[in-house]
Amino acid sequence: MSQLVKYGKNLINSQHANLSYLLNLFIKLLFLLGFVLWAWMFSLNSSHTQTRFSIEGVTQHSNGEKVFDSFTIKQLEFFDETRLIVLNQEFEIINYLSSIQLAIAHLLEQIGLLFCAVIVVISLLLWHQKKQHKLSLFAFGFVACALFSGCFTLFNLDVNNGLSLYASIGILIVCFVFYACCYSLLNARSQTASTLLAFASQSGTAMSIAERFHKQLPNTFDLRCLSSLTPDCLGQYRQVLLIASTYGEGAPPETAVTFLNKMKKTQTLTSKVNFSILALGDRTYQHFCAFGHQLAHLLSSKGAKQITDVIEVDRGDKDAIGHWWQQISHFIGNEQSTVSLSDNYHRLNTRSNTLVNPKKPKRAAHRITFKNEGLTYQAGDLLEVIPKYDAIKCQQMLREKGFDCQQQVIFQNTEMPLFEAVRQSNWLGENATSAQQLVDVLKPLPPRVYSIASAPHESNIEIFVRRHFDDLGKPGLASNYLCDLSENELISARIKHHANFNLPKRHCPTILIGAGTGIAPLISLLKGMSVNEQRLPAWLFFGEQSKSTDFYFKDEINAMLSDKSLTHFTPAWSRDGGGYITEQLELHASSIKKWMLDDNAMIYLCGKQKGFGDSVISCLKSILEERVYQSLIEAKCIRVDLY
Numbered sequence: 001m002s003q004l005v006k007y008g009k010n011l012i013n014s015q016h017a018n019l020s021y022l023l024n025l026f027i028k029l030l031f032l033l034g035f036v037l038w039a040w041m042f043s044l045n046s047s048h049t050q051t052r053f054s055i056e057g058v059t060q061h062s063n064g065e066k067v068f069d070s071f072t073i074k075q076l077e078f079f080d081e082t083r084l085i086v087l088n089q090e091f092e093i094i095n096y097l098s099s100i101q102l103a104i105a106h107l108l109e110q111i112g113l114l115f116c117a118v119i120v121v122i123s124l125l126l127w128h129q130k131k132q133h134k135l136s137l138f139a140f141g142f143v144a145c146a147l148f149s150g151c152f153t154l155f156n157l158d159v160n161n162g163l164s165l166y167a168s169i170g171i172l173i174v175c176f177v178f179y180a181c182c183y184s185l186l187n188a189r190s191q192t193a194s195t196l197l198a199f200a201s202q203s204g205t206a207m208s209i210a211e212r213f214h215k216q217l218p219n220t221f222d223l224r225c226l227s228s229l230t231p232d233c234l235g236q237y238r239q240v241l242l243i244a245s246t247y248g249e250g251a252p253p254e255t256a257v258t259f260l261n262k263m264k265k266t267q268t269l270t271s272k273v274n275f276s277i278l279a280l281g282d283r284t285y286q287h288f289c290a291f292g293h294q295l296a297h298l299l300s301s302k303g304a305k306q307i308t309d310v311i312e313v314d315r316g317d318k319d320a321i322g323h324w325w326q327q328i329s330h331f332i333g334n335e336q337s338t339v340s341l342s343d344n345y346h347r348l349n350t351r352s353n354t355l356v357n358p359k360k361p362k363r364a365a366h367r368i369t370f371k372n373e374g375l376t377y378q379a380g381d382l383l384e385v386i387p388k389y390d391a392i393k394c395q396q397m398l399r400e401k402g403f404d405c406q407q408q409v410i411f412q413n414t415e416m417p418l419f420e421a422v423r424q425s426n427w428l429g430e431n432a433t434s435a436q437q438l439v440d441v442l443k444p445l446p447p448r449v450y451s452i453a454s455a456p457h458e459s460n461i462e463i464f465v466r467r468h469f470d471d472l473g474k475p476g477l478a479s480n481y482l483c484d485l486s487e488n489e490l491i492s493a494r495i496k497h498h499a500n501f502n503l504p505k506r507h508c509p510t511i512l513i514g515a516g517t518g519i520a521p522l523i524s525l526l527k528g529m530s531v532n533e534q535r536l537p538a539w540l541f542f543g544e545q546s547k548s549t550d551f552y553f554k555d556e557i558n559a560m561l562s563d564k565s566l567t568h569f570t571p572a573w574s575r576d577g578g579g580y581i582t583e584q585l586e587l588h589a590s591s592i593k594k595w596m597l598d599d600n601a602m603i604y605l606c607g608k609q610k611g612f613g614d615s616v617i618s619c620l621k622s623i624l625e626e627r628v629y630q631s632l633i634e635a636k637c638i639r640v641d642l643y
């Protein structure tokens with residue numbers, strides 16, 4: 001079985017989206033308030049040509065007697081040095097700020113500066129947000145702060161620091177022009193994104209398809225992860241296009257659960273929604289594309305209009321994806337109804353292929369390394385491999401049908417010998433009049449995805465593969481192809497980024513839980529962490545049958561324990577009487593809870609879904625409480641990669 005993995009990807013984290021919304025609102029209010037204050041300050045100014053003094057200034061720079069002459073003793077008692085007085089050239093009082101007004105003015109000036117600092121900090125925190133959010137924050141923040149802190153100094157009401165009136169008006173005009181430019185830019189952008197393109201993905205296929213569509217028409221689509229949306233958001237768009245994969249036994253991807261629940265609770269959608277769904281799945285599962293269909297029924301039952309049938313995609317079938325794109329092109333007014341789904345696969349040279357558990361022939365696991373010639377990836381990423389049928393068998397079959405195996409043909413835009421094309425396709429022995437005609441009707445085999453066990457700083461890319469056989473003992477195509485690789489044999493592969501299983505930007509304690517071949521990405525993450533000089537607690541829980549035969553990556557784990565990049569290691573050797581991993585988790589429940597809730601740790605979970613994954617998830621839910629578990633999933637503090 002392919003090592004497809006399960007995770008949730010948030011392009012825009014919903015918490016941040018809400019924060020950004022509130023911040024925007026706050027800054028707009030600030031802007032309004034700043035404007036009102038500015039107007040008030042302006043009204044205090046006289047239209048006369050005037051000289052401004054504080055009492056102190058009057059006594060220092062003017063003829064004191066003349067000033068005192070112009071006031072009655074009673075008036076003089078009314079002022080003191082803390083107040084601001086505006087006199088005309090005849091030294092008559094034309095305006096003044098009372099002590100309360102002056103105190104408010106100075107306070108607001110300080111607050112303005114404080115806001116400025118807060119806005120800069122929050123904007124930096126939201127740096128990963130879409131450009132328009134950032135721009136909006138900066139535009140409003142800048143103008144609001146300029147108005148706030150500037151209206152006192154700019155308009156020369158603060159006698160000590162004031163600029164000239166012309167300079168201050170100039171600065172204000174620049175602020176407004178900047179604001180107007182940003183505003184029109186923002187509006188222009190939001191108007192063009194009339195179509196929502198949302199994805200619900202576990203292992204990134206739906207997301208990468210959505211990204212390709214978005215790349216083709218960046219101004220047409222607003223690209224979002226379903227987890228960042230609420231049912232009400234849908235009504236803001238002319239069309240809603242959803243790309244949804246199915247997991248578990250016909251279940252939604254984890255990050256789509258919250259949206260699904262909100263949708264179920266919605267009575268009817270308040271505004272008109274037109275939608276179309278591309279459902280990703282795998283026909284070998286009983287509930288093929290079930291979540292895509294469930295979503296379609298749900299949306300229809302809430303009053304949304306389905307503009308195309310649900311298009312089902314079996315293991316990334318490009319024809320089905322192209323068909324959907326053609327259909328929706330009509331609705332989004334796109335003239336270019338073909339989408340480029342070109343795949344940049346690389347030729348990787350096999351360096352080594354080591355069977356790590358020779359005493360377990362039924363569970364044979366291989367560490368396979370390839371020379372990395374320029375592929376960039378991050379710890380936790382995946383390797384997408386094109387599987388191939390056995391070369392000798394294909395050549396035999398072709399000869400039996402009377403074909404020349406070495407004849408050059410074009411398959412998937414690449415020239416290659418006929419037998420190579422047939423190895424990578426779904427050829428079942430059908431006949432054709434020519435070699436090229438034969439390959440023209442063949443479909444490429446869907447690629448398989450494996451977790452990378454190496455880290456980017458290493459010279460090899462390593463994967464860890466278990467040889468798979470089905471219930472009838474039939475060997476799995478991809479795992480057997482890989483486990484049979486010999487040194488220097490070339491494979492076609494590419495990196496598949498697994499953003500939700502990479503290391504976070506923040507440096508934090510980490511709990512890694514894996515079983516069987518699920519240890520591979522955890523080793524990659526640990527290696528990635530070990531590069532960092534600052535050592536933080538890292539705890540590996542690993543479940544396998546027995547220590548003597550199944551202690552995979554033993555040398556690496558021991559080395560990491562001694563250099564302290566791994567601080568805790570808790571194996572569960574089930575056949576040595578060590579119990580299952582869930583028992584170990586329960587045993588350490590209070591520490592896990594403390595790490596997660598007090599120390600802001602991350603959890604990475606990888607392994608088979610059935611048996612291992614499901615039981616670990618329910619164990620974590622009981623340790624942390626279900627509600628907390630779900631919120632940690634959505635905050636990406638728990639990252640799950642099950643296959």
Ligand SMILES: Cc1cc2nc3c(=O)[nH]c(=O)nc-3n(C[C@H](O)[C@H](O)[C@H](O)COP(=O)(O)O)c2cc1C
Nearest residue numbers: 201202203204205206245246248250281282288289
């Ligand atoms: C653990 C697991 C369970 C799956 N369950 C189903 C299923 O019930 N029905 C289905 O059609 N596809 C199922 N699939 C296949 C995925 O939907 C399919 O591979 C899809 O392309 C993955 O898209 P994603 O990478 O965006 O998550 C399953 C895959 C895995 C790894």
